[in-house]
Structure formats: C-alpha cells, structure tokens
Amino acid sequence: xxxxxxxxxxxxxxxxxxxxxxxxxxxxxxxxxxxxxxxxxxxxxxxxxxxxxxxxxxxxxxxxxxxxxxxxxxxxxxxxxxxxxxxxxxxxxxxxxxxxxxxxxxxxxxxxxxxxxxxxxxxxxxxxxxxxxxxxxxxxxxxxxxxxxxxxxxxxxxxxxxxxxxxxxxxxxxxxxxxxxxxxxxxxxxxxxxxxxxxxxxxxxxxxxxxxxxxxxxxxxxxxxxxxxxxxxxxxxxxxxxxxxxxxxxxxxxxxxxxxxxxxxxxxxxxxxxxxxxxxxxxxxxxxxxxxxxxxxxxxxxxxxxxxxxxxxxxxxxxxxxxxxxxxxxxxxxxxx
Amino acid sequence: xxxxxxxxxxxxxxxxxxxxxxxxxxxxxxxxxxxxxxxxxxxxxxxxxxxxxxxxxxxxxxxxxxxxxxxxxxxxxxxxxxxxxxxxxxxxxxxxxxxxxxxxxxxxxxxxxxxxxxxxxxxxxxxxxxxxxxxxxxxxxxxxxxxxxxxxxxxxxxxxxxxxxxxxxxxxxxxxxxxxxxxxxxxxxxxxxxxxxxxxxxxxxxxxxxxxxxxxxxxxxxxxxxxxxxxxxxxxxxxxxxxxxxxxxxxxxxxxxxxxxxxxxxxxxxxxxxxxxxxxxxxxxxxxxxxxxxxxxxxxxxxxxxxxxxxxxxxxxxxxxxxxxxxxxxxxxxxxxxxxxxxxxxxxxxxxxxxxxxxxxxxxxxxxxxxxxxxxxxxxxxxxxxxxxxxxxxxxxxxxxxxxxxxxxxxxxxxxxxxxxxxxxxxxxxxxxxxxxxxxxxxxxxxxxxxxxxxxxxxxxxxxxxxxxxxxxxxxxxxxxxxxxxxxxxxxxxxxxxxxxxxxxxxxxxxxxxxxxxxxxxxxxxxxxxxxxxxxxxxxxxxxxxxxxxxxxxxxxxxxx
Numbered sequence: 001x002x003x004x005x006x007x008x009x010x011x012x013x014x015x016x017x018x019x020x021x022x023x024x025x026x027x028x029x030x031x032x033x034x035x036x037x038x039x040x041x042x043x044x045x046x047x048x049x050x051x052x053x054x055x056x057x058x059x060x061x062x063x064x065x066x067x068x069x070x071x072x073x074x075x076x077x078x079x080x081x082x083x084x085x086x087x088x089x090x091x092x093x094x095x096x097x098x099x100x101x102x103x104x105x106x107x108x109x110x111x112x113x114x115x116x117x118x119x120x121x122x123x124x125x126x127x128x129x130x131x132x133x134x135x136x137x138x139x140x141x142x143x144x145x146x147x148x149x150x151x152x153x154x155x156x157x158x159x160x161x162x163x164x165x166x167x168x169x170x171x172x173x174x175x176x177x178x179x180x181x182x183x184x185x186x187x188x189x190x191x192x193x194x195x196x197x198x199x200x201x202x203x204x205x206x207x208x209x210x211x212x213x214x215x216x217x218x219x220x221x222x223x224x225x226x227x228x229x230x231x232x233x234x235x236x237x238x239x240x241x242x243x244x245x246x247x248x249x250x251x252x253x254x255x256x257x258x259x260x261x262x263x264x265x266x267x268x269x270x271x272x273x274x275x276x277x278x279x280x281x282x283x284x285x286x287x288x289x290x291x292x293x294x295x296x297x298x299x300x301x302x303x304x305x306x307x308x309x310x311x312x313x314x315x316x317x318x319x320x321x322x323x324x325x326x327x328x329x330x331x332x333x334x335x336x337x
Numbered sequence: 338x339x340x341x342x343x344x345x346x347x348x349x350x351x352x353x354x355x356x357x358x359x360x361x362x363x364x365x366x367x368x369x370x371x372x373x374x375x376x377x378x379x380x381x382x383x384x385x386x387x388x389x390x391x392x393x394x395x396x397x398x399x400x401x402x403x404x405x406x407x408x409x410x411x412x413x414x415x416x417x418x419x420x421x422x423x424x425x426x427x428x429x430x431x432x433x434x435x436x437x438x439x440x441x442x443x444x445x446x447x448x449x450x451x452x453x454x455x456x457x458x459x460x461x462x463x464x465x466x467x468x469x470x471x472x473x474x475x476x477x478x479x480x481x482x483x484x485x486x487x488x489x490x491x492x493x494x495x496x497x498x499x500x501x502x503x504x505x506x507x508x509x510x511x512x513x514x515x516x517x518x519x520x521x522x523x524x525x526x527x528x529x530x531x532x533x534x535x536x537x538x539x540x541x542x543x544x545x546x547x548x549x550x551x552x553x554x555x556x557x558x559x560x561x562x563x564x565x566x567x568x569x570x571x572x573x574x575x576x577x578x579x580x581x582x583x584x585x586x587x588x589x590x591x592x593x594x595x596x597x598x599x600x601x602x603x604x605x606x607x608x609x610x611x612x613x614x615x616x617x618x619x620x621x622x623x624x625x626x627x628x629x630x631x632x633x634x635x636x637x638x639x640x641x642x643x644x645x646x647x648x649x650x651x652x653x654x655x656x657x658x659x660x661x662x663x664x665x666x667x668x669x670x671x672x673x674x675x676x677x678x679x680x681x682x683x684x685x686x687x688x689x690x691x692x693x694x695x696x697x698x699x700x701x702x703x704x705x706x707x708x709x710x711x712x713x714x715x716x717x718x719x720x721x722x723x724x725x726x727x728x729x730x731x732x733x734x735x736x737x738x739x740x741x742x743x744x745x746x747x748x749x750x751x752x753x754x755x756x757x758x759x760x761x762x763x764x765x766x767x768x769x770x771x772x773x774x775x776x777x778x779x780x781x782x783x784x785x786x787x788x789x790x791x792x793x794x795x796x797x798x799x800x801x802x803x804x805x806x807x808x809x810x811x812x813x814x815x816x817x818x819x820x821x822x823x824x825x826x827x828x829x830x831x832x833x834x835x836x837x838x839x840x841x842x843x844x845x846x847x848x849x850x851x852x853x854x855x856x857x858x859x860x861x862x863x864x865x866x867x868x869x870x871x872x873x874x875x876x877x878x879x880x881x882x883x884x885x886x887x888x889x890x891x892x893x894x895x896x897x898x
Contacts (some may be wrong), residue, residue: 124401233442239398240437241457241508242430250458252445330447331492 008323012316019312020072024065027301034299038081055081068305077309078302082295087306091288095310096181097168098280099285102272104184104203105210109268113215114261115223118254121230132219139216144275148209148282155205163201165283170198206283210276214268221264225257230257258329266322270315343414343842344371346395346433346516351408353387353394364390367408370550372516377542377549379563379580381556381595383821384792387553387572392518395437397425413515431461436538438521440502444493449491450504451477453512461512473511480507480537492828498683499530503537510541517542518550523558527682527848532892535562554821556599560584560895568592584896597828601895602878607832609826610857630842631671631694631810636703636713638664638689650850657859663689665866666703671810676836676843678853678874680889681863687846690863691812694844695731696720708809726755727806734815740787746794747773747783750801758806763791772801775838777831787874793824796833804835813845818851829856850886851893854878862886 035052043051050056056067070143071078108126120132155162168183169175175183176190184203184330229235230253238248277289288307326333353365365387380388393399395410397417405898408416412433417425423605429446437443445453457462464472470489477485477694480503493501502522510516519538523531539562542549553559559566560580567577568591576589587593598609639660644810664686671677681687692698693707696717705713707725720726730753733739740749747769754760760768773780789796796816803811817825833856836843847853853874860877860884862870870883881887 218376233437233439234445236398237435237437237443237505237508238395238456240429240435240447241460242425242426242428243456243460247456251448255447256445332446332494 003321004327005324007318008320012320015316016309016312020069021065023305023308024068027304028061028064030296030299034081034301037299072309077306079301080295081300082303087302090291090303091306091310094286094288094291096178097285098276098289100182100184100275101203101206101210101279101285101287102269102276104207105272105276106214106265106269108207108211109218110215110265112211113218114222115277117219117261118226118249120219120223121226122249124227129223132223136216136220139212139214139219144209144213145278145282147212148206148279151205151209152282161204162205165199165202165205167284167286168199168202169195170202173198206279206285209279209282210272213275214272217264217268218261222254222257222261225260226253229253229257230337255329259326262322262325262329266318269318273311273314344626345374345376345413346370346372346550347409347411348391349409349411351391351394351410352406353390353399354406355400356402356404356406359405363416363539364403364572365394368569368572368574370386370567370574370577371418372548372550374515374548375543375546376565377551377563379551379553379559379566380569381553381559381566383567383595385571386569388569389520391569392435392520392550392552396429396433396518396898397422398429406850413539417697427461430457430514431512432514433516433518433522434512434514435518436502436505436509436522438524440505441493441498443505444501444508446493449490451491454504454508457508457511461511471593476507476511477504479541480504482507498526499534502526502530502534504726506534506538506541510545513545514547516548516550518552521554522551522553524554528892529682529888531558532894535894555894556584556595556822556896557601557894560896569597594823596896598823599896600822600825600849600855602851604855606830606855608660610830614748620685627675629670629674630673630675630708631844632704632706633670633690633694634668634704635666636664636668636690636693636705637662637666637701638686638693638698639701662866664693664700667861667863667866667868668703669844669861669868669871671844673809673842674836674840675859676845678845678847678850678857678860678861679863680847680850680853682848682889684865686866687863687864688814691731691844691846694812695729696726728751728809729812730803730806730808730810731812731814732799732803732816736785736792736799736816737819737821739799740795742787745784746778746790746798747784749787749798750783750805753802753805768805769801772805775804775835776801792820793828795821796824796828800828800832800835804839804841807839808841809843810842813843815847816845818847818849825852832856849893850878850890851895862889 009085018051035057036084039048039051049058056064059067068078069185075088077091079085080090083090116128116132116135123129152162152165156165163170173195176186176192176195179186179189183199184196187193187199235248235252238252243252274289276287277293279285280287280290281293288310292304292307295307348368348370351365351368351518352363355362355364368387368391370378370380370391380391382388390399390403393403394405395417405418408418412428417428420428450758451470451473454476455464455469458472458476459466459469471664474485474489477488482488484502488496488500493504496504517538522538523534526534535558547697551559551563563580565578566580566583567574568583568589570591571573576583576587576592578588583592584596587596594611597611600609637864639662641660667686667690669677679687679690683862689698692701693713696712696715699717700713703713704711707729710725712720712723712725715723744752747766750769750772751765754765769783770780773783778794778797778801781793782790787798790798797856799816816832817828820828829852832843835841845853845857850860857874860872860874861868862877864885870877870881870886872882877886878890881890
C-alpha cells in the first residue's frame with residue numbers, strides 16, 4: 001500500500017515540474033506590466049524603473065526563474081503586491097474557505113445524484129427516471145452564476161430565509177479558534193452552536209449552487225453505470241440463485257457501478273476546484289479562486305503562480321486518492337498496481 | 338396420483354413473447370416438456386431456437402420485455418407461472434438452480450467466489466454468518482476444487498475458465514436443489530475441460546438424485562449425457578424422444594439435418610451437407626501442388642514476465658525470472674494446395690503462432706520462409722508494404738467482431754483491394770461482385786451493414802475479404818467456432834471448394850480435431866508451445882501416437898454412429 005502511494009507520488013513529480021515551468025512562463029508572457037500597474041498612472045519613468053528593479057523584473061528570464069525555483073524549495077511562493085503579504089499565508093488563509101465550500105457542494109451533489117441515479121436505473125421509464133433526466137439537463141444547462149444569483153434573489157431578497165451573501169460569517173460574530181480552518185467543524189469543536197448555525201446559513205446557498213452544477217454528470221453516470229451493471233450476466237446468476245433485491249442492487253450491481261461513478265467524481269471535483277471562482281464572486285466568498293482572479297487582473301505574478309501550483313498539487317493528491325479507492329473497490333486494479 | 342409418476346417439471350403449451358420495436362415476437366411457441374425425477378433431459382437446437390428462453394421462462398427470469406403469454410409450468414405439482422415473486426425467489430437456487438455459459442461473466446467480478454456462495458447459502462437459510470465460510474469451502478470442495486480454503490477468497494479473474502465453471506456449479510448446487518438447468522454449460526471451454534465439467538455435473542446430480550435440463554447446441558454432448566432429448570427449431574419442439582432412439586432413427590427432417598451437419602467419426606466433409614446438395618466438381622489439380630509454400634523452423638516466442646517482481650529483480654541486479662515461452666521451438670511445413678490443421682487447447686500457442694506467420698508479432702527466434710523468401714526477420718511494420726503481404730491472408734474467429742460495423746459488406750470485401758490491389762471504380766465493383774458470387778453471398782446483400790446480416794453471411798464476407806487478393810496461403814483461425822452446426826457444415830464445404838478452385842493452401846487453427854479432420858490433409862497437435870504430434874489427418878485421428886492426442890480425441894463427445 002505504502003509502496004503504491006510512494007510510486008504514484010513519484011510519477012507525479014515530472015508533472016509538477018512541468019506546472020512550475022509553464023506557470024512561470026505564462027505569467028511572463030501575459031500582457032500587462034506589474035511595475036507600471038503598481039507605480040500608478042502618474043509615476044515618472046525613473047520610479048517605474050526603480051520598482052521594476054526592486055521586483056527583479058529587469059533580470060534575464062532564466063535568472064528570474066532560478067530565483068523563483070530556489071524560493072520554492074524554501075517554501076516561499078513570493079509576496080503578493082496587492083495584499084502585501086506572503087502568498088503562502090494568503091493561500092493558507094483562503095484555501096480552507098474554498099475547500100469547505102467545494103467539499104460541502106460535492107457532498108450535496110453525491111447525496112442527491114447517487115440515490116437518484118440508482119432509482120432511475122431501477123425504475124427505468126418511471127417518473128423518477130424523468131425527474132432524473134430533468135434535473136441533470138437543468139444542472140448542465142444553467143451556469144453557476146445564474147443559479148447562484150437566482151438563489152440569492154429567491155432565498156435572500158424575496159423570502160428572507162437566508163442571510164446576506166457576504167462571506168463566510170456574519171461580521172458581528174467572532175470566528176472559532178482555527179483547527180481545521182473549516183468553520184463548520186471548528187465551531188462544533190469549540191461547542192459554539194450559534195456560530196455553527198450562522199456559518200451553515202452562509203455556506204448553504206453557495207454550496208447548493210455548486211452542488212446542482214456537480215450533480216448532473218454524477219447522476220447521469222450513476223444511472224448509466226447501474227443500467228450496465230444490472231444487465232450483466234452475473235446479475236442473472238444472482239437472480240437465478242434467488243438472491244433478494246437489496247443484495248443484488250447494493251452488493252452486486254452498485255459496487256460494480258461505483259468504478260465509473262468514482263471516475264466521474266474525480267473529474268467533477270477538479271472542475272469544482274476551478275469553477276467555484278464564479279460562485280465565490282457571487283457570494284463574496286473569501287476563497288482562493290477569487291484571490292487568484294484579482295491577482296491576475298492586477299498582473300500580480302506571485303499569487304497566480306502560487307494558486308496554479310496549489311491546484312496542481314491538490315489535483316495530484318485527488319487523483320492519488322481516487323486510484324487508491326479504485327484498488328479498494330476492484331481487486332483487479334490492485335493486481336495491476 | 339402417485340408422487341413417483343408426477344414429473345418433477347411439467348411444462349405445458351408454454352408460449353413466450355417479447356415486445357420489440359417491430360411488434361411482438363413469439364420466441365417460444367406452445368412448448369411441452371417434462372422431466373421425471375432423476376432424469377436428464379437435453380434441449381437441443383441452433384441459435385434462436387428458443388431453448389434458453391424456455392429455461393428463463395421456467396425460472397421466471399426473463400428480461401423486462403419478455404413475458405409468458407400462455408401455458409403452464411408445474412414444478413413438482415406447484416404452478417410456477419402464478420406463484421408470487423417472493424415465493425419464486427425462495428424457490429430459485431433452493432429448488433431449481435441454473436448454470437450458465439461463459440462462467441467468468443456469470444460470477445460477480447469484484448466479490449470473492451466463496452462469498453458469492455455464502456450469499457446464496459445465507460439467502461436460503463442454509464448457513465449463518467458464523468458457519469457460512471466453512472459451508473462455502475465445503476461446497477467448493479464438492480466440486481473438486483483443490484485448496485478450497487484458499488480459493489474461497491479468490492476473485493473470478495484469478496481462476497481459469499474451467500475453475501470458474503466449477504464455482505458456478507458449486508453456487509448452483511450449494512442448496513441441494515432438485516432441478517438443475519444447465520444452459521450451454523461448456524461452450525467456450527476446452528474439450529478436456531468440457532469433459533471434466535460434464536462428468537462432474539453428472540456425478541453430483543446422480544449422487545443426489547437430481548433432475549437436469551441440459552441446454553446445448555451440441556448433439557454430441559446431448560447424446561453423451563442425456564436420457565431424453567427434445568429438439569427445438571424456431572421456438573417449437575419438433576422432436577422429443579429417448580436419446581438413443583433420436584440419434585439412431587431421427588424422425589423429423591430438421592433433426593436429421595442437424596445430425597448430418599454434426600462432424601463425427603466416419604463422416605466426410607460432403608456428408609455434412611443436406612441430402613441432395615450436389616458436391617462441386619473437382620477442377621484439375623494445381624501443377625505446383627506439393628512444392629513447399631511455408632516452412633517454419635524452430636519458431637520461438639517469449640514474453641518477459643511482467644509485474645513488480647521482475648522489475649525489482651532487475652533493480653537489485655539479479656537475473657529476472659525466465660521469460661514465458663508461448664511458442665517453444667516449433668517446426669512445420671505447409672505445401673502448395675495443402676491444408677494443415679494446427680490443433681490445441683487454449684494457451685497452447687496456436688494463436689501466437691498464427692500471429693507470427695501473419696507477421697503481426699515478431700518471433701523471438703526461428704525462421705519463417707514463405708514462397709522461398711525469409712520473412713521471419715522482416716520487421717512487423719515493414720511487412721505491410723512487402724509484396725509478399727497480399728499473398729498471406731487470414732479469416733478470423735468471430736465473424737461479427739472481425740468486421741467494421743460501419744462498413745457495408747461490399748466495402749469490407751473491397752478493403753484489401755483498396756489497400757493492396759489495383760482495381761478501382763467499375764473494375765473494383767465487378768471484382769467485389771465476383772467474390773460475392775464465389776463465396777455464395779447474394780449480391781443484393783452487398784450494400785448491407787454487418788448487423789443486418791446473419792452469422793453465416795458474415796462468415797462469407799470474412800472469407801471473401803481474405804481471398805480478394807488471390808492469396809497463396811490463408812490462415813483460418815477457428816472460422817466456424819461461432820457458427821451453428823448447419824452453417825458450419827456449409828462454410829467448411831465452401832472453404833474446401835474455394836481451395837480446390839483457387840489452388841490455395843490453408844493453415845486451419847482450431848481446438849476441434851473432428852472439424853480439422855474434415856478439411857485438412859495433415860494435422861499438427863500443439864501443447865504448451867510444443868508440437869506433440871504431427872501426421873496425416875487419418876493417422877492422427879485413427880492411430881494417435883501421443884497420449885495427449887488420444888486424450889483430446891476421447892474428450893470430444895459425438896453422437897452414436
């Protein structure tokens with residue numbers, strides 16, 4: 001097991017190196033001069049040159065790259081020009097907010113999509129099958145900023161059920177001591193139910209928005225994989241041996257259908273990591289996605305590079321986790337690994 | 338009524354219908370069958386005869402689109418058609434159980450086999466959580482699986498096909514049912530495995546006084562293992578009689594035709610055709626006949642052992658394990674105008690050999706000389722451009738899978754001509770029509786796609802494609818294994834006619850000695866990558882020298898002659 005993990009991580013190293021090179025080059029070829037941006041519109045050419053020298057932008061490209069890589073090995077992602085703080089600190093502060101939102105959205109999506117897909121496959125052509133088709137079509141065709149704004153309009157403006165879409169927590173409440181960085185978990189650990197309820201109120205709408213988006217591919221894949229599994233010959237054997245409905249559906253069909261569902265889950269998760277920028281914007285969520293977008297607009301290289309690198313690492317870890325889960329579900333995979 | 342005279346299973350006027358897009362299709366029409374206690378009934382028929390559907394109807398496991406339209410099914414007096422699903426589920430596996438074709442697919446691929454047996458035992462209250470493991474191991478031991486405790490935790494992909502079928506049998510017999518339905522239980526297994534599996538089923542069912550319904554397309558198998566036989570054709574039972582009587586004196590014309598088409602000792606190739614089918618006139622023999630066309634010397638194919646073990650060994654600087662020898666130094670010759678059979682069970686290296694001859698695989702060592710030129714050393718990729726390439730062609734095992742589903746019959750036949758031939762436009766069209774006539778494919782079918790054609794028609798396309806470039810050597814890789822016996826008889830005769838007319842040589846790769854004997858002048862028997870016996874067809878079949886050949890011949894069931 002440990003050997004598998006290490007060898008998988010080893011094969012990920014070249015991709016990481018590639019990500020480092022490409023993000024560095026990409027940010028350099030993007031239009032916009034950070035020195036110009038930060039000097040302001042009225043700065044003299046000498047002031048701009050001074051800022052450029054201070055940022056090291058007057059050095060040749062390979063010197064800049066060598067400096068960047070050397071800093072990376074020290075765990076230093078540089079300093080953000082917009083916030084004035086080290087990028088590592090910024091990301092560490094904002095990543096839990098994004099992760100909490102994405103994970104909750106994914107839980108909601110899985111919690112709805114998997115039962116819906118199973119039921120739709122079991123009762124093909126029934127109302128639940130049509131409902132599944134409707135929900136998946138809506139999920140893929142409605143963009144997240146639209147569902148997000150609609151949710152805010154209905155639940156905050158019209159009904160008033162939801163708090164103002166302004167970040168993770170009401171500004172009058174104080175955050176619980178950070179242990180995991182996830183407000184929902186930290187507040188429970190601190191035993192602070194008031195904060196928990198407030199945080200839940202804030203996160204529910206954006207998480208639902210993400211969930212509806214993620215639900216569509218998952219439900220479709222679950223339905224298709226269940227249909228394929230249910231028509232397999234070993235299901236016929238199980239029926240011919242008198243096995244009951246529940247055993248057939250869960251122990252026989254669903255466990256076999258889980259492999260494609262898991263693959264889709266991995267893909268949806270990585271979409272969400274990137275796609276929640278829009279949701280973060282709509283709900284003023286202090287996440288890593290909106291941080292990266294702001295930095296990109298400001299031609300602030302260090303946060304953008306840091307963001308892409310963080311995403312790459314998360315993506316690699318996610319794929320590793322999914323590969324390991326594959327092995328748990330399917331004995332044939334263990335043999336291959 | 339006396340309980341001894343009530344049949345265990347009594348099927349009366351059973352009619353099964355399927356709802357399809359083109360309306361209702363009657364797959365089974367007013368079928369009557371009965372099985373007495375301890376009796377084995379064979380249901381014989383070709384594909385589409387409704388034999389499997391009949392058994393699914395008895396078990397009430399028809400697909401969603403199928404339904405029992407008429408008739409009654411009584412199992413030891415209990416009417417099954419009216420039984421609530423809940424009670425039917427109690428009956429399945431405990432009173433009536435079933436074994437299937439393709440045992441590996443019939444088992445859940447990601448559940449240990451022992452656990453699958455335990456599932457059934459616990460479902461029918463024959464085991465508890467505590468003793469399920471022990472009982473499952475006992476069930477595996479009963480089907481003669483060695484080291485059963487170890488195999489209990491194995492997954493289907495870790496077991497051989499024959500072993501998987503033993504597990505399926507253990508699954509079916511675990512709860513000691515009174516009726517076993519075996520649906521083509523040995524199709525796709527090697528002949529020696531088939532014999533072992535069938536002997537095991539017979540022994541276990543006899544021991545327990547069980548009744549068996551054996552569904553098969555193989556008359557030989559039915560005659561060897563059944564007390565009575567029902568012959569089905571297009572959803573109807575056309576003949577139902579004692580097994581010996583039916584094979585000695587078949588009364589129905591269809592039964593007679595089936596009997597004739599079945600390869601058996603003493604019957605020649607032409608004997609398989611229906612009575613009255615005129616044999617083709619023999620053309621003058623090729624003057625070059627007898628010259629060597631293909632010479633193979635010391636051919637070897639090795640595969641390195643894959644996996645972490647070999648890699649670690651290399652890393653540690655130790656010599657890796659010896660590579661696996663799929664083909665281990667074989668030599669043989671095929672002369673012009675000659676048919677040579679390459680016979681062996683799965684894994685003996687016969688397919689690897691044919692792949693090397695087609696130059697789809699590079700041999701590890703040895704020489705392949707074709708028409709006087711050494712082709713074994715030519716790189717695989719370069720051979721496609723070689724002028725010798727059109728002169729070796731191949732007919733594949735599965736007529737459906739070997740055709741591109743998006744190409745029409747005429748485009749499929751034209752394919753090799755477009756790649757390597759010269760004809761284009763009208764000349765190409767004329768050549769395709771000529772080839773269709775040669776293989777007996779009606780011209781009106783030429784614009785159809787594979788899914789609109791029958792298995793026999795698809796086999797003809799595969800043959801037309803192979804002979805399109807007038808090859809000298811055609812490698813036939815089990816060309817009739819997927820066909821019904823009556824179609825097989827016609828296709829084998831067609832191949833023989835084509836060979837005589839076009840002066841080709843055949844290398845016929847097969848597992849069935851009786852089929853090979855019909856078409857081949859000489860036979861090579863392979864086992865574990867080596868040639869164990871070589872000789873004329875007559876000599877090998879009538880006076881086999883090697884024990885292994887004798888074992889192979891003995892394992893093939895055939896109807897009494």
